[in-house]
Amino acid sequence: xxxxxxxxxxxxxxxxxxxxxxxxxxxxxxxxxxxxxxxxxxxxxxxxxxxxxxxxxxxxxxxxxxxxxxxxxxxxxxxxxxxxxxxxxxxxxxxxxxxxxxxxxxxxxxxxxxxxxxxxxxxxxxxxxxxxxxxxxxxxxxxxxxxxxxxxxxxxxxxxxxxxxxxxxxxxxxxxxxxxxxxxxxxxxxxxxxxxxxxxxxxxxxxxxxxxxxxxxxxxxxxxxxxxxxxxxxxxxxxxxxxxx
Amino acid sequence: xxxxxxxxxxxxxxxxxxxxxxxxxxxxxxxxxxxxxxxxxxxxxxxxxxxxxxxxxxxxxxxxxxxxxxxxxxxxxxxxxxxxxxxxxxxxxxxxxxxxxxxxxxxxxxxxxxxxxxxxxxxxxxxxxxxxxxxxxxxxxxxxxxxxxxxxxxxxxxxxxxxxxxxxxxxxxxxxxxxxxxxxxxxxxxxxxxxxxxxxxxxxxxxxxxxxxxxxxxxxxxxxxxxxxxxxxxxxxxxxxxxxxxxxxxxxxxxxxxxxxxxxxxxxxxxxxxxxxxxxxxxxxxxxxxxxxxxxxxxxxxxxxxxxxxxxxxxxxxxxxxxxxxxxxxxxxxxxxxxxxxxxxxxx
Numbered sequence: 001x002x003x004x005x006x007x008x009x010x011x012x013x014x015x016x017x018x019x020x021x022x023x024x025x026x027x028x029x030x031x032x033x034x035x036x037x038x039x040x041x042x043x044x045x046x047x048x049x050x051x052x053x054x055x056x057x058x059x060x061x062x063x064x065x066x067x068x069x070x071x072x073x074x075x076x077x078x079x080x081x082x083x084x085x086x087x088x089x090x091x092x093x094x095x096x097x098x099x100x101x102x103x104x105x106x107x108x109x110x111x112x113x114x115x116x117x118x119x120x121x122x123x124x125x126x127x128x129x130x131x132x133x134x135x136x137x138x139x140x141x142x143x144x145x146x147x148x149x150x151x152x153x154x155x156x157x158x159x160x161x162x163x164x165x166x167x168x169x170x171x172x173x174x175x176x177x178x179x180x181x182x183x184x185x186x187x188x189x190x191x192x193x194x195x196x197x198x199x200x201x202x203x204x205x206x207x208x209x210x211x212x213x214x215x216x217x218x219x220x221x222x223x224x225x226x227x228x229x230x231x232x233x234x235x236x237x238x239x240x241x242x243x244x245x
Numbered sequence: 246x247x248x249x250x251x252x253x254x255x256x257x258x259x260x261x262x263x264x265x266x267x268x269x270x271x272x273x274x275x276x277x278x279x280x281x282x283x284x285x286x287x288x289x290x291x292x293x294x295x296x297x298x299x300x301x302x303x304x305x306x307x308x309x310x311x312x313x314x315x316x317x318x319x320x321x322x323x324x325x326x327x328x329x330x331x332x333x334x335x336x337x338x339x340x341x342x343x344x345x346x347x348x349x350x351x352x353x354x355x356x357x358x359x360x361x362x363x364x365x366x367x368x369x370x371x372x373x374x375x376x377x378x379x380x381x382x383x384x385x386x387x388x389x390x391x392x393x394x395x396x397x398x399x400x401x402x403x404x405x406x407x408x409x410x411x412x413x414x415x416x417x418x419x420x421x422x423x424x425x426x427x428x429x430x431x432x433x434x435x436x437x438x439x440x441x442x443x444x445x446x447x448x449x450x451x452x453x454x455x456x457x458x459x460x461x462x463x464x465x466x467x468x469x470x471x472x473x474x475x476x477x478x479x480x481x482x483x484x485x486x487x488x489x490x491x492x493x494x495x496x497x498x499x500x501x502x503x504x505x506x507x508x509x510x511x512x513x514x515x516x517x518x519x520x521x522x523x524x525x526x527x528x529x530x531x532x533x534x535x536x537x538x539x540x541x542x543x544x545x546x547x548x549x550x551x552x553x554x555x556x557x558x559x560x561x562x563x564x565x566x567x568x569x570x571x572x573x574x575x576x577x578x579x580x581x582x583x584x585x586x587x588x589x590x591x592x593x
Contacts (some may be wrong), residue, residue, distance in 0.1 A: 051432070100434075239275070
C-alpha cells in the first residue's frame with residue numbers, strides 16, 4: 001500500500017526551478033532516503049510533503065490524501081522530525097509533548113498515557129519534567145522524535161534526524177527508525193550521511209538541482225557505478241565533486 | 246487551540262523580561278499625565294480695549310499675565326481660532342473671563358489664579374478709595390465638561406496601555422514562532438492555520454490584560470483620576486482596543502518573523518497612532534491633514550471611547566464603533582495573516 005506518493009512535483013522560486021518533476025512513492029513498512037548535495041531540493045520536497053509549501057505543479061499525497069487540499073486529514077497521518085527540533089526551550093519535555101498532543105486532538109484520557117509511552121520509548125521519562133533548555137542536543141533530538149510519534153502517524157518524515165548528535169544518540173535514533181519501519185509505517189528520510197541512508201533505507205533517491213539523478217535500492221545504486229567502493233563513491237559519481245552553496 | 250494559548254502563557258510567565266515590557270512601557274507613557282499638573286503656564290490672554298482704563302491698565306501691567314489688547318470682536322475671533330486662551334472684559338463692575346472653547350479646567354484655573362492676583366491689587370486700591378465697588382469675577386464661555394489636562398492624558402494613557410500591549414504582545418508571540426521555527430509544529434498539525442494564528446491573537450490579548458490592569462491601577466490610585474463611566478463598558482472598550490491592535494500585531498508578527506523588530510515597530514506605531522488619534526490632545530487641535538488621518542485610524546475611536554468612559558460623555562456610539570472596528574480588524578487580520586502564512590509556509 002502506497003502511503004506516500006509524490007507525483008511530478010514542480011517548484012519554482014523567483015524563476016529558478018528547484019524541483020523539476022520529481023516523483024517517488026513509499027509503501028507501508030518501507031523507508032526511502034532522499035539524498036543530494038546542498039540545494040538539491042530535498043528540504044523543499046519535504047516541505048511540500050508536510051504541507052508547509054504548495055507545489056507549482058504535481059501533487060503529493062499522504063495516506064491517499066492530497067496535502068495541498070486535504071492538509072488537516074493528511075497531517076493526522078503524518079509525523080515530521082525537522083532538521084532543528086520543534087521544541088520550546090522554556091517548557092519542560094512533558095509540557096512540549098502536551099502541547100503537541102493538544103494540537104493533534106488527543107483526548108485527555110489518552111494524552112497522559114501516550115505521552116508516558118513515547119517518553120519511555122525515547123528514554124526520557126526521568127528527565128521529562130526538566131525544561132528543554134537544560135537538555136543536551138541528543139536529548140532534544142529524542143524528544144522531538146517523541147513529539148513526531150505522539151499521535152501514532154502512519155507516515156514519518158525525518159529531515160537530517162542525526163545531524164550533530166553523538167554516536168550513541170545516532171544509534172538510538174537508527175533503532176527507532178528501523179522499529180518504525182518494521183511496525184508498518186512509511187518513512188521518508190532526508191540525509192547527507194550515506195552510511196545512514198544505506199543502513200536504514202530500502203530505496204534511495206538522489207536529487208541534484210531539483211532533478212532526479214538516480215533511484216533504486218542501495219545495491220542497485222552501487223551496481224550502477226562500476227568500481228564504487230562505498231555509497232560515498234556512488235554519490236560523488238552521480239553528483240560530481242563541485243562544491244555547492 | 247487552547248493548547249497553544251496555554252503553552253504561550255506558560256512561556257510568557259517564565260520570561261520576566263516579557264512581563265516587564267508588557268507593564269513598563271504603558272507605565273512610562275502614564276508618566277505624562279503625572280507631569281501634566283506642572284505644565285500649562287504662560288497662556289496669552291486678550292484684554293478687551295473697550296473697558297475702564299483702570300481695569301485694562303491693571304490687567305496689562307500685571308506680571309502674572311501675558312496679555313494682548315484687542316477689540317471685543319477681535320477677541321471673540323481670537324478665542325474661536327484658539328489664538329488666545331481667553332479674554333478679559335468688563336461690564337459695569339463685573340470683570341468677565343471668557344475661555345477658549347478648547348480650553349479646559351486647567352486653563353481656567355491657571356487664568357483665574359493669575360487674574361485673582363490682579364484683582365487683589367485692583368481691589369486694594371479701590372478699598373482705599375472706599376466709594377468704588379469691588380471688581381468681581383464672572384466666568385463665561387467655559388466648557389465645563391472638558392477634563393483637566395491630567396484627566397485627559399490619564400484616559401489617553403489608559404487606552405495607550407491597551408493599544409501598545411495588544412500590538413506588542415501579539416506581535417511578539419507570533420514573531421517568536423518564526424524566529425525559533427517552532428511554528429512548523431503547529432503548521433504540520435491538523436489545526437487550521439487561521440486557528441493557530443487566532444490562538445496567538447488570544448494569547449496576546451490575555452497577556453495585555455495585565456498591562457491594562459496595571460495602567461488602570463496607576464490611573465485610579467496614583468493619579469487619582471476616577472472614571473465616571475460604566476466600568477463594564479470601560480472594560481469592554483479596553484478589551485476591544487487590545488483585540489483591535491492585537492490584530493495588527495498578528496500581521497506584524499507574521500510579516501517580520503523576528504521579535505525585536507516586531508516589538509520596536511509596535512512601539513513606534515502605537516505611539517504614533519496614540520498621538521494622532523487624540524491621546525495627547527484633542528484631534529481638533531491638530532493640523533487639518535492629521536485630523537483627516539485621525540478620522541480613518543481605528544485608535545482614534547478607541548481613544549474617544551476611553552475619554553468618554555473616563556471623563557464623561559455619551560460613550561455608547563464610540564464604544565459601538567470601537568467594538569465594530571475591532572471585530573472587523575480581527576477578521577481582516579486573520580484573513581491577511583493566513584494568506585501570508587500559506588504563501589511563506591514555516592520558512593519566513
